[in-house]
Amino acid sequence: MTKYPHLLAPLDLGFVTLKNRVLMGSMHTGLEETKDWNRVAEFYATRARGGVALMVTGGMAPNKEGGVFPGAAGLFTDQDIANHRIVTDRVHEADGKIAMQILHAGRYAYGPDCVSASAVKSPISPFPPKEIDEDGIEKQISDFVTAATRAKEAGYDGVEVMGSEGYFINQFLVLHTNKRTDRWGGDYENRMRLPVEIVRRIRKAVGPDFIIIYRLSMIDLIPNGSSFEEVIQLAKAVEAAGATIINTGIGWHEARIPTIATSVPRRAFSWVTKKLMGHVNIPVITSNRINTPDVAEEVLADGCADMVSMARPFLADPNFVAKAVANRAETIAPCIACNQACLDHTFGGKLSSCLVNPRACFETELVVAPASEAKTIAVVGAGPAGLSTALTAAERGHKVTIFDRSDRLGGQLNLAKQVPGKEEFHGLVDWFETAVADAEIELRLNETATVDALQSFDEVVIATGVVPRDPEIEGQDLPQVLSYIDVLRGADVGKKVVVIGAGGIGFDVSEFLVTGDSPTVNLPEWLREWGVTDPSDQRGGLAPEGPQPDAPIRDVTLLQRKAEKPGRRLGKTTGWIHRATLQMKGVTMKGGVNYERITPEGIWVSTGEARENPTLIPCDNVVLCAGQVSERSLADALEAEGIPCHVIGGADVAAELDAKRAIDQGTRLAATL
Numbered sequence: 001m002t003k004y005p006h007l008l009a010p011l012d013l014g015f016v017t018l019k020n021r022v023l024m025g026s027m028h029t030g031l032e033e034t035k036d037w038n039r040v041a042e043f044y045a046t047r048a049r050g051g052v053a054l055m056v057t058g059g060m061a062p063n064k065e066g067g068v069f070p071g072a073a074g075l076f077t078d079q080d081i082a083n084h085r086i087v088t089d090r091v092h093e094a095d096g097k098i099a100m101q102i103l104h105a106g107r108y109a110y111g112p113d114c115v116s117a118s119a120v121k122s123p124i125s126p127f128p129p130k131e132i133d134e135d136g137i138e139k140q141i142s143d144f145v146t147a148a149t150r151a152k153e154a155g156y157d158g159v160e161v162m163g164s165e166g167y168f169i170n171q172f173l174v175l176h177t178n179k180r181t182d183r184w185g186g187d188y189e190n191r192m193r194l195p196v197e198i199v200r201r202i203r204k205a206v207g208p209d210f211i212i213i214y215r216l217s218m219i220d221l222i223p224n225g226s227s228f229e230e231v232i233q234l235a236k237a238v239e240a241a242g243a244t245i246i247n248t249g250i251g252w253h254e255a256r257i258p259t260i261a262t263s264v265p266r267r268a269f270s271w272v273t274k275k276l277m278g279h280v281n282i283p284v285i286t287s288n289r290i291n292t293p294d295v296a297e298e299v300l301a302d303g304c305a306d307m308v309s310m311a312r313p314f315l316a317d318p319n320f321v322a323k324a325v326a327n328r329a330e331t332i333a334p335c336i337a338c339n340q341a342c343l344d345h346t347f348g349g350k351l352s353s354c355l356v357n358p359r360a361c362f363e364t365e366l367v368v369a370p371a372s373e374a375k376t377i378a379v380v381g382a383g384p385a386g387l388s389t390a391l392t393a394a395e396r397g398h399k400v401t402i403f404d405r406s407d408r409l410g411g412q413l414n415l416a417k418q419v420p421g422k423e424e425f426h427g428l429v430d431w432f433e434t435a436v437a438d439a440e441i442e443l444r445l446n447e448t449a450t451v452d453a454l455q456s457f458d459e460v461v462i463a464t465g466v467v468p469r470d471p472e473i474e475g476q477d478l479p480q481v482l483s484y485i486d487v488l489r490g491a492d493v494g495k496k497v498v499v500i501g502a503g504g505i506g507f508d509v510s511e512f513l514v515t516g517d518s519p520t521v522n523l524p525e526w527l528r529e530w531g532v533t534d535p536s537d538q539r540g541g542l543a544p545e546g547p548q549p550d551a552p553i554r555d556v557t558l559l560q561r562k563a564e565k566p567g568r569r570l571g572k573t574t575g576w577i578h579r580a581t582l583q584m585k586g587v588t589m590k591g592g593v594n595y596e597r598i599t600p601e602g603i604w605v606s607t608g609e610a611r612e613n614p615t616l617i618p619c620d621n622v623v624l625c626a627g628q629v630s631e632r633s634l635a636d637a638l639e640a641e642g643i644p645c646h647v648i649g650g651a652d653v654a655a656e657l658d659a660k661r662a663i664d665q666g667t668r669l670a671a672t673l
């Protein structure tokens with residue numbers, strides 16, 4: 001008896017039946033741009049083998065001007081069609097289905113040739129768009145149609161027309177970006193003409209038996225966005241024009257409200273999709289921060305949608321659906337919504353992967369094959385680096401023993417999970433525990449590994465992590481000075497606090513110190529905090545009163561020595577959320593300070609090379625978040641005894657260590673042992 005009757009029920013689309021209610025949402029991985037079509041095919045086929053009903057590719061440009069960046073992939077030539085055939089054939093061999101997303105970026109296209117409804121520059125692009133004339137609009141529509149017919153020729157089961165997230169089509173829909181006075185602007189009937197014509201003409205060109213998904217922005221989260229009446233009107237019109245399914249888009253890219261980050265509550269926007277249910281007769285898909293079969297089942301059982309879209313969870317675990325079918329959800333590697341290896345890579349011009357699963361997008365490159373000879377392997381350190389090594393080595397048939405001084409698995413992940421907004425780390429630690437138990441790895445917790453204990457193993461892996469850096473500030477031994485570890489483990493902290501070090505941990509600790517109950521596990525509070533309201537009441541779903549965060553529970557000052565904006569080096573797609581959160585909570589953030597000394601009254605700081613303006617910042621506690629150094633004592637002792645070992649993770653390089661690098665390094669090492 002399945003725990004997921006709604007999620008695993010087939011969906012009859014009339015001309016084709018989807019085997020369950022799970023769509024793998026579109027992700028721009030960068031794979032198509034590698035032009036390694038075997039690799040692209042393997043990425044999708046791996047997920048098809050994992051049981052997902054339907055996948056949507058990353059956005060393919062319908063033409064040059066609509067590409068997200070110059071050189072963005074699309075089906076422009078016969079060779080492109082032949083290349084995509086490799087992908088669709090491989091997916092079909094794996095009993096999967098795949099639709100190609102057609103994405104026209106409009107004014108979000110990162111290039112001087114970008115076009116839009118009107119010449120209104122986007123706040124997130126340096127390129128002002130050109131307003132297109134009627135002929136230009138006809139050309140764009142016809143390019144959408146050509147892309148769809150080519151997708152059909154390339155063997156796709158359908159297309160997704162990207163009508164949300166603030167891209168080209170969205171730019172026609174709202175008055176904010178559409179100032180036209182011709183039949184493509186003005187009243188809503190005119191503004192929605194573009195998507196309706198695109199869907200109508202695609203349907204005419206591809207015939208009845210081809211899936212057309214229309215991705216519709218249900219809550220724009222920008223000023224003067226769509227009203228919900230308009231959303232319903234558009235949904236009905238695209239249904240009448242021939243769409244097979246309506247998918248949900250949440251928020252324009254320029255919105256200043258997080259929509260998919262880890263601090264966004266799970267299923268935070270399923271209530272918005274639910275508002276559309278009953279207004280159309282075609283299936284409706286909901287999306288955003290759905291990352292377990294239980295949440296997905298709950299969303300469907302609550303009547304929020306007919307299907308769920310999950311994207312990043314399929315990077316973390318391609319076998320998501322197969323494991324749900326087997327009632328083994330606890331073995332699904334969880335997407336923690338960190339963006340660190342997926343979206344941050346995309347925006348950094350790098351190929352996507354996944355923090356939790358470094359094999360994502362590297363299926364043909366990082367191959368975990370059975371070992372030719374089973375070895376005994378000792379892994380010292382049960383943090384992400386050690387655990388990844390252990391799991392991959394065990395998967396290859398080695399006999400693995402993990403040593404850790406503490407009584408639990410997870411290392412620093414156990415600290416991260418204490419931070420409000422990082423609750424997903426609980427799931428990651430739980431998953432590691434399940435995976436280690438399933439792999440029959442020997443656990444020697446509460447044990448400090450010694451050179452003697454390690455002598456007899458064929459291979460020794462040192463993943464002993466990091467220890468806090470000593471910032472050598474006068475007065476740091478005073479009792480009111482705490483390390484981030486003390487704080488996250490629950491030490492008493494006063495009302496006025498100075499945090500030293502504004503890296504990832506300094507930000508996390510500051511959030512911990514100012515936040516009472518985490519809004520990430522309280523949706524109404526989170527919506528209020530960020531100023532989100534019902535789009536039926538306010539256009540775009542923005543509350544007129546703006547963000548209304550709870551008052552901070554402490555007064556925090558966050559300091560760093562570098563004279564740059566604190567938090568500048570945080571994740572590309574998430575750093576702004578951390579900075580905005582601390583700003584909303586009234587945290588004072590200061591760069592360019594020297595630490596002079598800590599006294600019982602507070603901390604004395606100065607500015608500039610000449611150490612001018614000595615100032616006392618009064619506080620009850622000073623918390624040190626001054627980075628880390630490698631813990632290598634065991635590695636050094638082994639080397640002194642002539643015992644070879646592999647040193648990975650923070651023990652190898654402490655600078656800018658994060659779980660992404662640790663897991664990647666551990667997995668890659670184990671694939672070669």
Ligand code: NAP
Nearest residue numbers: 471501502503504505506560561562625626627656657658
């Ligand atoms: P970090 O990011 O390297 O930051 C260390 C901070 O300490 C910097 O602000 C640095 O700024 C300061 N510092 C360095 N040496 C110092 C010294 N001798 N005295 C006083 N201050 C000093 O390290 P972290 O915050 O410990 O984070 C560790 C890793 O985890 C990082 O890779 C981080 O990206 C990752 N992480 C990320 C997140 C996130 O993105 N949300 C959260 C947690 C952890 P100055 O040198 O300018 O003073």
Ligand code: SF4
Nearest residue numbers: 335336338339354355
């Ligand atoms: Fe999810 Fe983070 Fe992996 Fe991206 S990198 S898929 S957000 S776990």
